[in-house]
Amino acid sequence: AQSVAQPEDQVNVAEGNPLTVKCTYSVSGNPYLFWYVQYPNRGLQFLLKYITGDNLVKGSYGFEAEFNKSQTSFHLKKPSALVSDSALYFCAVSRRGATDSWGKLQFGAGTQVVVTP
Amino acid sequence: DVKVTQSSRYLVKRTGEKVFLECVQDMDHENMFWYRQDPGLGLRLIYFSYDVKMKEKGDIPEGYSVSREKKERFSLILESASTNQTSMYLCASSSGMANEKLFFGSGTQLSVL
Numbered sequence: 039a040q041s042v043a044q045p046e047d048q049v050n051v052a053e054g055n056p057l058t059v060k061c062t063y064s065v066s067g068n069p070y071l072f073w074y075v076q077y078p079n080r081g082l083q084f085l086l087k088y089i090t091g092d093n094l095v096k097g098s099y100g101f102e103a104e105f106n107k108s109q110t111s112f113h114l115k116k117p118s119a120l121v122s123d124s125a126l127y128f129c130a131v132s133r134r135g136a137t138d139s140w141g142k143l144q145f146g147a148g149t150q151v152v153v154t155p
Numbered sequence: 156d157v158k159v160t161q162s163s164r165y166l167v168k169r170t171g172e173k174v175f176l177e178c179v180q181d182m183d184h185e186n187m188f189w190y191r192q193d194p195g196l197g198l199r200l201i202y203f204s205y206d207v208k209m210k211e212k213g214d215i216p217e218g219y220s221v222s223r224e225k226k227e228r229f230s231l232i233l234e235s236a237s238t239n240q241t242s243m244y245l246c247a248s249s250s251g252m253a254n255e256k257l258f259f260g261s262g263t264q265l266s267v268l
Contacts, residue, residue, distance in 0.1 A: 047195075070254045081159070081245055081259035082198075089254045128197060132254075142188075142213075143257065145198040 040065040042129050042146035050152045057119040059149045061112045061129030069131050071112040072143065073103055076126040088112060099123070119153045126150050158182075161246050161260040168267050174233040176263050178246030184258075185251040187229035189213075189221065192243040192262070204229055205251070236267045
């Protein structure tokens with residue numbers, strides 16, 4: 039079984055400060071890892087993914103995430119937050135190489151990011 | 156860009172009614188999914204489909220069924236709606252590979268009274 043933990047329900051940050059949203063995962067074998075963002079009254083939008091290779095992944099809107107296999111973490115980061123980054127962020131995992139889980143993602147509970155001016 | 160369209164943004168139904176939620180995607184994707192989103196619980200997979208007329212149960216299939224008669228359309232059916240099925244329902248699609256991203260619809264907020 040696979041699972042995702044997002045330990046913070048909400049992250050508050052001032053505009054211009056660094057933003058970090060934490061994610062840890064549990065999966066048998068090697069993972070595919072994803073971050074999605076949900077703006078108010080909208081569906082989820084893809085931000086970035088880790089498949090293999092470089093542990094630092096760059097995505098949309100200036101976000102990046104670092105895959106750490108020893109800590110089973112995939113934290114989302116942005117060097118300088120904007121008010122428009124205020125949204126609900128979801129981490130998700132699927133199991134690499136398993137045909138029975140193709141495209142089937144396990145999502146975390148979500149972290150609300152609030153960026154204040 | 157891929158477009159995933161859910162037929163209703165808001166629905167209000169009565170307990171015991173049969174409810175149909177429709178989802179259409181326009182990119183010829185093999186995979187389609189139905190999730191429900193509840194505060195504090197994230198997204199939970201209800202059903203998914205890898206091909207026409209094919210369906211597989213997700214993590215919380217009880218009280219739901221699905222239909223995929225055409226590749227582009229995936230319907231979620233609540234045979235007899237109950238109040239605990241009040242939730243946001245999200246449809247998604249993807250190509251056939253495990254490392255491909257999901258494309259989501261805007262969601263249907265269902266209230267069962």
